[in-house]
Amino acid sequence: MQLGMIGLGRMGANIVRRVVADGHTAVGLDRQHSNIEALTGELGSTFVGTTELADFVGALQAPRVVWVMIPAGATSALIDQVAELLEPGDIVIDGGNSRYHEDIARAAKLKPLGLHYVDIGTSGGVFGRTRGFCLMIGGEAEAVAHLDPLLQSIAPGFETAERTPGRTGEPAPAERGYLHCGPAGAGHFVKMVHNGIEYGAMAAYAEGLNILHRANLGTVDPKEFSAEETPLERPELYRYDLDVPEITEVWRRGSVVASWLLDLTAAELHADPNLDAFGGRVSDSGEGRWTLDAAIDTGVPVPVLASALFARFSSRGEAQYADKVLSAMRKAFGGHEELAGG
Amino acid sequence: MQLGMIGLGRMGANIVRRVVADGHTAVGLDRQHSNIEALTGELGSTFVGTTELADFVGALQAPRVVWVMIPAGATSALIDQVAELLEPGDIVIDGGNSRYHEDIARAAKLKPLGLHYVDIGTSGGVFGRTRGFCLMIGGEAEAVAHLDPLLQSIAPGFETAERTPGRTGEPAPAERGYLHCGPAGAGHFVKMVHNGIEYGAMAAYAEGLNILHRANLGTVDPKEFSAEETPLERPELYRYDLDVPEITEVWRRGSVVASWLLDLTAAELHADPNLDAFGGRVSDSGEGRWTLDAAIDTGVPVPVLASALFARFSSRGEAQYADKVLSAMRKAFGGHEELAGG
């Protein structure tokens, strides 16, 4: 089968590599010649590289499969452009990080042209090439069914996890790592919530490790406490110098909190035990915010996911004005002077 | 009636001033001669100042009323000392910020000596002298009853708030601003929860004002957004330059969020509209933490009070290790580089 890929950055190129490695062919489009050349050298005749949209579409066989894998902000405009060159029955996929609202709009726009729109939320990050990509898919059933051979090649595959007890027979697509979740937008909706969960789980580890990191607070000379800190009532309870990297390692085997995120954390902490490479300003992409929006719209309480997002905002100094207000109030009613930073 | 006060700092001195102004007499003890002299000059013969414990006790008439108003850390030792000089029937009051656990222990210790122990949580801060102090009281009923004339003088008084609809007859003590809450520790318990609520309410204002403060984000040139910030989807919705000081002023009249904390905030913002005097490192005293401990012990969900406390911790940089862990994870799975601070 043939895959057309627009955008040969890390994600797009790795998807192409996986389908070609599994016996398919691919046509790629990228404005950067270097991206084209790299893949051509690597994949040989199974890959056709192009730098112009017309050439790209011309190299595809109908029904064309056009996977768009470019920054979310540029996707809608590009889909409009490519749609003009396609024919009824062709399939347009957005595999990027669009908000699912846009998928609903795009599908409605492409439908009168006879084009199928499929949204695919893609998880796996830099490890996707070897580990496979987890694919969450939205769109019409027939279009998704047509893509099945490609999806199987891109997804991790059945053998990459132990089978869930109770499941029998031919593995379901979900057991191979891809799932048709529902109509247009369903793929990005599920991916969005996936990322929301990711934020929460990451924060759970980060907060817990912070407690371990501070478990030696009782060994600090009380005189070194600044006046703004409450001295420990029982310093003898906090006299542990814990080896956080080794603790993350030990949890990888047999514990309840074993996870892929923990595997990665253990690797990072092994390489940089004090995390000296980082300053602690944590970015957030749209998905975490959109997950909250969806929860608020539907009245679902998500205190953990919200706390995780807000901690990222705070890590970038966004609480500072609020904190100044608190200091001003404390001065006003209690005469408390704020202490200099330290 | 006569009040003995140990500790003539701001709080102790203002309580003495209120009882004397209301016709009582007072004996004070303070190691600092200047504190004694100031009050003596001001209050004349209605006040006897001492600098030695024996002189202080000697100047009191039985049954003695000894109010201890010194830093919480020194209170227990001092109460042990003073107890040796007292006689059965005397009353010892801790009006400071002790944890209520200690009150329970102290009452049990003083009881065999025939001494009464009363704990009084005191709210009102620097405004207490003129506004009166809100008194939350724990201890045996008879001892508290004996103190009634003094408590009336220290508390704000009935006329300082409009009467609650439905209440009739002789004003209850609570309507004068003091309340016998229960046995030993009950006063500090109620004061502790008061402070927990205070943290939560303060944070509610601070977070809301922060939103107002940022309501002009849509006027920022998108090019000035750092790469770690999500650009606004609809910048046209955030083009307000709001006058936060005036907004806090307008809410003081007729709004649902009118409060004494808001009065203070409006005053601070009027004096220093950009809060330039503050850096945003917010201290916390023990009460906020103890409130959480009590909630956790009794299984009461307190997400708001907890969030308020943790925001103070974070304002002092205590989330930094956790934030570094998050950045490390993001780099590991997504190849995301953390950006330099800005």
Next chain:
Amino acid sequence: MQLGMIGLGRMGANIVRRVVADGHTAVGLDRQHSNIEALTGELGSTFVGTTELADFVGALQAPRVVWVMIPAGATSALIDQVAELLEPGDIVIDGGNSRYHEDIARAAKLKPLGLHYVDIGTSGGVFGRTRGFCLMIGGEAEAVAHLDPLLQSIAPGFETAERTPGRTGEPAPAERGYLHCGPAGAGHFVKMVHNGIEYGAMAAYAEGLNILHRANLGTVDPKEFSAEETPLERPELYRYDLDVPEITEVWRRGSVVASWLLDLTAAELHADPNLDAFGGRVSDSGEGRWTLDAAIDTGVPVPVLASALFARFSSRGEAQYADKVLSAMRKAFGGHEELAGG
């Protein structure tokens, strides 16, 4: 001056009453004859009641002031209707609970017609008639200036709060209880955040009172603890039968948490000490949600406001599916059986 009011429900009628009481005249429109009759009987010749839009507009003098005070969902359609009957220079006010997004759209739509649009967020609830309404106003400066005499009559007035220290001279509008916050939408934006703060402050009290309510947990026979409850480590610390109604009363005088919300809470608890009239399913209107949306859009951390909103969702059972997931997980890894409710 003359006020036209569409919608004579509680809020609209009370605003009319305040302006008439202060020497203005009013024209009212309401489909319900009973609402019209009640006001006509009460206000006499200073009030003209109508039940048809054309009659209403006809009774107004140019430049007309049309205040719309109807449910938010019906406001836009009505404004469209009324706009057709107005003339350049007339002023349309939305005093309801519209989202500020709509104000921006409406102002843009009315501008080409020469009509001025003003949005007014109104706080004060059922007490507004006597206490006055706190008014947060968005729109063009000239239109707002034209309304000044009416705004002064509706707002609480300067004397309803002690003057903020440091303020001198002629009272500013904010000191009378109304404020022109900015262009279209600014009024509802500020009102929205006001309500967000309200949610947070309410939750702070509610959580704190819940701790007080449970302070007697140590008197419960441990055998009565269900197996799903952690027994108290130190039951002797939780043996207080606290009188929550009296505690809210005492805090009204001299404490840091004194507020109008506390005044109301004390009144409710005095009338119904165990809150038997309530089941604990707490509604939320749009403003609390929109405040969160605004915070998320602008990257402002609001853990307290969010926790307060989510607690309301949870109070209505919206966490139940999540809770079932937790129970399923616990059974899976620990063999823990969930216990029957009790």
Next chain:
Amino acid sequence: MQLGMIGLGRMGANIVRRVVADGHTAVGLDRQHSNIEALTGELGSTFVGTTELADFVGALQAPRVVWVMIPAGATSALIDQVAELLEPGDIVIDGGNSRYHEDIARAAKLKPLGLHYVDIGTSGGVFGRTRGFCLMIGGEAEAVAHLDPLLQSIAPGFETAERTPGRTGEPAPAERGYLHCGPAGAGHFVKMVHNGIEYGAMAAYAEGLNILHRANLGTVDPKEFSAEETPLERPELYRYDLDVPEITEVWRRGSVVASWLLDLTAAELHADPNLDAFGGRVSDSGEGRWTLDAAIDTGVPVPVLASALFARFSSRGEAQYADKVLSAMRKAFGGHEELAGG
């Protein structure tokens, strides 16, 4: 090597099974004959079962290894008893769920007797027998070193996870699934934080799945919304009937949120897709609470871990009084009637 085990419930018996399967011998003590008989039948001569403490100690060779695996509440008393029968150089292990405070006290008490105290936090639940137990260990280095052969047999072993990139040479103990974390109490401290993280991660999944579960809210007839619910502004965005069990399955392969907890969740949801077996009252054991206590003591912000704990409290109805307070306030200022449940 020989292991003495007191308490042959599920955990104790499975640990005995693992050491015996790996070539060691074991002596067991349990008051319940049936527990003894079951293990004797299964393990034959490699296991000696006893029902009296003296017999148990008598069957052990010096230096004795006595692992106590009984409910936390009974552990201290039993350790006191057994200590009387032991000799200098013997080792007492608490493998249960004690609070680390107790470990510190016990180690200090046993030291003058020449006895070594080791605390082992054990994770793995009902899967530990086959999956191995993750062991977090506190105590003196020599004692822990002496136990090494047993610990290796109980822990999962090196091959149960892929090696962390960058690690080379002979696998460290952490890579086999056990770790000497520090002096007395360090094992239970690390296990406590492990459980705190577990609560947070579980809640992240549960909240996210709840959003997926409600993604069809836009298909509900608006007339069926109760008056206390805010109708959806854009119902067309919430018209997905998502298959939550299949979504948890697909995330197991290649996604960022793949974890053992997710594996278990997928299995539970496959077996009971609507979670009909559960009511949603979620218990909490001590560790989640103690984790918060430690964070509060040391000033570490843990909003996610706290939110997760409080959600469990709320699931059991513990927010109800607070919710009633909110309803009372709403009625007071807005005249809002609370609606009946449904």
